[in-house]
Amino acid sequence: MSASNNYTCKNITNHLNPFRMKTTNETKSHELDPKIPGWLSEAEMQDLTGFKTTKLWQLRVQGRLKSSKIGKKTFYNLNSWLRMLEENEE
Numbered sequence: 001m002s003a004s005n006n007y008t009c010k011n012i013t014n015h016l017n018p019f020r021m022k023t024t025n026e027t028k029s030h031e032l033d034p035k036i037p038g039w040l041s042e043a044e045m046q047d048l049t050g051f052k053t054t055k056l057w058q059l060r061v062q063g064r065l066k067s068s069k070i071g072k073k074t075f076y077n078l079n080s081w082l083r084m085l086e087e088n089e090e
Helices: 009-016 042-049 053-061 078-087
Strands: 021-023 026-028 039-041 067-070 073-077
Touching: 039 042, 039 078, 042 053, 042 073, 042 078, 053 073, 073 078
Parallel strands: none
Antiparallel strands: 021 026, 039 073, 067 073
16 A cells, blocks of 8 residues: 555545445434544444444454554554455455
């Protein structure tokens, strides 16, 4: 990955169209709109990746996915996830 690839939540939202969810009594687009720019909550990361908590934990422990824990909440670095995707590109 080149150093010029700086991903932000806003510039990848258009690529996440397959990630749409139905909510009770209405259908809404599940936009990637983190409260902390560049960081996703565990629930947001699960929605994005389809991974369960245990898989995200494994990636954290292996050092493959950057995270930050504040109290009991875990946040994941979006750029770290995108780098991991590029590293595993076939």
